[in-house]
Amino acid sequence: MLRHGRNLLLANPSFQKWAASFPLTRLVAERQSNALFDICSGFVYSQILLACVRLDLFTKLAGGPRPIVSVAEDLDLSFDATQRLLRAATALKLVDHLEGERYGLGELGAALLANPSIGAVVEHHALLYADLTDPVALLRGDVKTELSGYWPYANRKPGDPAPAGADVDEAYAAYSELMAQSQLDIAEDILDAFPPTGHRRWLDVGGGEGVFVSVLAITAPEVEAQMLDLPQVAARARAALQTRGMLSRVTVHEGDFFSDSLPKGADVLSLIRVLHDHDDEAARAIIARAHDALEPGGTLLIAEPMGGGRGSDRVSDAYFNFYLLAMGRGRTRSVAEITCLLEASGFSDVRAVASRRPMLANILVAQRV
Numbered sequence: 001m002l003r004h005g006r007n008l009l010l011a012n013p014s015f016q017k018w019a020a021s022f023p024l025t026r027l028v029a030e031r032q033s034n035a036l037f038d039i040c041s042g043f044v045y046s047q048i049l050l051a052c053v054r055l056d057l058f059t060k061l062a063g064g065p066r067p068i069v070s071v072a073e074d075l076d077l078s079f080d081a082t083q084r085l086l087r088a089a090t091a092l093k094l095v096d097h098l099e100g101e102r103y104g105l106g107e108l109g110a111a112l113l114a115n116p117s118i119g120a121v122v123e124h125h126a127l128l129y130a131d132l133t134d135p136v137a138l139l140r141g142d143v144k145t146e147l148s149g150y151w152p153y154a155n156r157k158p159g160d161p162a163p164a165g166a167d168v169d170e171a172y173a174a175y176s177e178l179m180a181q182s183q184l185d186i187a188e189d190i191l192d193a194f195p196p197t198g199h200r201r202w203l204d205v206g207g208g209e210g211v212f213v214s215v216l217a218i219t220a221p222e223v224e225a226q227m228l229d230l231p232q233v234a235a236r237a238r239a240a241l242q243t244r245g246m247l248s249r250v251t252v253h254e255g256d257f258f259s260d261s262l263p264k265g266a267d268v269l270s271l272i273r274v275l276h277d278h279d280d281e282a283a284r285a286i287i288a289r290a291h292d293a294l295e296p297g298g299t300l301l302i303a304e305p306m307g308g309g310r311g312s313d314r315v316s317d318a319y320f321n322f323y324l325l326a327m328g329r330g331r332t333r334s335v336a337e338i339t340c341l342l343e344a345s346g347f348s349d350v351r352a353v354a355s356r357r358p359m360l361a362n363i364l365v366a367q368r369v
């Protein structure tokens with residue numbers, strides 16, 4: 001109530017004018033203006049980053065600081081355009097401006113160079129931003145989005161036949177590669193937070209190209225590592241596991257968690273970045289399959305970005321929620337919402353496990369009753 005009253009006052013233009021001139025409130029008014037400016041300029045910042053990635057600027061600065069002329073020649077841009085880009089990138093800590101008008105890698109540019117998966121995500125965002133051009137039309141469901149084509153399973157209802165064809169195979173390949181690039185960090189975070197030792201068999205459902213099961217098999221060779229995904233993705237997982245020399249150490253099942261039962265016998269079953277792709281009815285169906293597959297006392301582990309409740313988490317409630325809106329299905333849920341879904345489906349003792357990078361994934365575990 002107090003908060004509501006404060007916000008009404010803040011929305012009043014005469015109050016804003018007074019607050020901006022009164023020394024004690026000026027600082028608060030400035031902080032709010034800066035925060036609002038930051039939100040509205042976010043798109044520009046991300047496009048500057050996209051330009052850097054497309055021009056491969058960070059690789060070009062990796063050998064050491066360079067003068068503008070030399071960078072301009074390499075980027076095939078005019079001197080003025082290069083200077084503009086370098087100054088913008090400096091402001092965003094992507095690049096460092098050094099003495100003698102030379103530019104080198106900034107701390108964020110260096111971090112991006114060390115994590116090529118971030119570059120792939122930056123490039124992928126071109127699709128998302130095209131879909132967000134008219135956010136109100138998107139909210140009304142009036143837009144045929146690019147992202148819904150990118151995720152071929154996004155428009156399928158439970159029980160629909162799997163889409164097929166060369167272009168669908170290409171779509172499976174594109175998203176599976178993108179996911180695989182970021183799955184290594186998540187896999188390590190999960191296995192640090194929930195050590196697999198003492199378990200017998202772990203089934204990763206919606207396991208993508210098998211990065212998680214590979215890390216699991218290396219971390220805990222005594223645990224039988226299994227995964228399941230749609231046939232096209234399972235085939236890609238087998239090929240990727242073969243290349244990594246891991247195929248003999250994991251079992252890859254193919255299946256559809258809406259129309260097929262999940263393999264039984266695992267005492268841990270994980271859903272990593274799977275549930276948020278689905279609306280509540282479908283999420284309940286997936287959890288019910290997990291329940292059928294696990295023995296009483298078995299563990300279900302869910303890892304994905306989760307909201308803080310009451311729309312309070314930037315990454316989950318703002319970013320991922322609009323990403324999923326553009327994808328055409330699913331939503332992020334708070335820990336409390338997922339807990340409700342789990343308890344209603346025969347799981348108990350739901351508890352959060354601290355994750356190193358909750359921005360990538362929060363972790364919940366529950367016991368099958």
Ligand SMILES: C[S@@+](CC[C@H](N)C(=O)[O-])C[C@H]1O[C@@H](n2cnc3c(N)ncnc32)[C@H](O)[C@@H]1O
Pocket residue numbers: 153179180182183186205206207208209228229230233255256257258271272273274277
């Ligand atoms: C967002 S990706 C996450 C992949 C992986 N767990 C990760 O974190 O990188 C969702 C995964 O669920 C799989 N999937 C979607 N619908 C499925 C279905 N009906 N049956 C089985 N797997 C499905 C997708 O193919 C994809 O690999």
